[in-house]
Amino acid sequence: MEPDPPLTLAREATPHGEVVLRRRGAVLELVVDGAFAMDTVDTTTEVRLAEAALTRHQEPERVLVGGLGLGFTARAVLADPRVRRVDVVELAEPLVRWAREGLVPELAGLEGERCRLVADDVAHVLTGAGSPPGPWDVVLLDVDNGPGFLLHPGNAALYERSGLAALRRSLAPGGVGVVWSSHPAPDLLAGLRSVAAPGDEVEETALVVHREGRELTYSLSVLHRAPGTAG
Ligand SMILES: C[S@@+](CC[C@H](N)C(=O)[O-])C[C@H]1O[C@@H](n2cnc3c(N)ncnc32)[C@H](O)[C@@H]1O
Numbered sequence: 001m002e003p004d005p006p007l008t009l010a011r012e013a014t015p016h017g018e019v020v021l022r023r024r025g026a027v028l029e030l031v032v033d034g035a036f037a038m039d040t041v042d043t044t045t046e047v048r049l050a051e052a053a054l055t056r057h058q059e060p061e062r063v064l065v066g067g068l069g070l071g072f073t074a075r076a077v078l079a080d081p082r083v084r085r086v087d088v089v090e091l092a093e094p095l096v097r098w099a100r101e102g103l104v105p106e107l108a109g110l111e112g113e114r115c116r117l118v119a120d121d122v123a124h125v126l127t128g129a130g131s132p133p134g135p136w137d138v139v140l141l142d143v144d145n146g147p148g149f150l151l152h153p154g155n156a157a158l159y160e161r162s163g164l165a166a167l168r169r170s171l172a173p174g175g176v177g178v179v180w181s182s183h184p185a186p187d188l189l190a191g192l193r194s195v196a197a198p199g200d201e202v203e204e205t206a207l208v209v210h211r212e213g214r215e216l217t218y219s220l221s222v223l224h225r226a227p228g229t230a231g
Pocket residue numbers: 032037038046047066067068069070071072073074089090091092095120121122123142143144145151152155
């Protein structure tokens with residue numbers, strides 16, 4: 001059977017390339033700067049990203065989500081009643097606007113008392129130069145298809161030592177940072193180990209996904225900052 005042709009719901013140029021929302025049958029797709037960013041066929045790993053951190057933290061009150069996408073990670077965080085505040089930082093300003101306008105049900109109604117959407121580069125926010133200021137109990141990063149498949153070349157720095165050190169510094173003592181990837185990411189894991197301090201824990205969880213008849217292995221790379229460590 002022929003796949004449904006895509007129906008473009010919105011598209012807009014940004015300084016970081018065009019962002020497009022389109023519907024193919026019941027499936028919503030997000031395209032960023034010409035690259036497929038995600039769709040709604042299987043969003044289990046976006047949810048697992050949130051769960052991986054929330055299950056490792058006893059009081060995850062403040063959470064930073066890097067990359068709004070189609071809102072599945074943010075919604076999974078908001079489903080946890082222990083979370084008091086979620087800052088969702090998204091580089092593509094039109095996507096934030098479409099979410100505020102409720103352009104599609106998947107993105108509608110996210111912002112509210114417990115959730116703020118911010119149009120910015122998450123790298124800027126993680127360094128403490130942007131707003132909102134940290135620290136956070138949980139930081140979730142899903143801004144690329146993984147460190148080996150970037151949506152924007154500028155995101156490479158996020159996975160380098162300086163970016164990973166900023167991620168660690170943005171965590172409150174006891175905080176948990178998790179990075180999503182659509183492939184195993186040994187270099188990222190090594191990078192997290194290189195910025196970890198004594199008492200921190202670093203680990204990778206493999207996630208098996210079945211898509212279009214293929215078995216794929218995605219990964220979550222976790223840095224759990226030791227409680228009571230400064231700096
Ligand atoms: C794969 S999607 C995120 C999916 C999301 N986890 C979900 O559940 O729907 C990646 C998102 O990150 C955004 N993004 C890319 N680079 C970014 C950056 N440096 N800072 C903030 N957002 C960024 C993209 O525009 C896109 O919306």
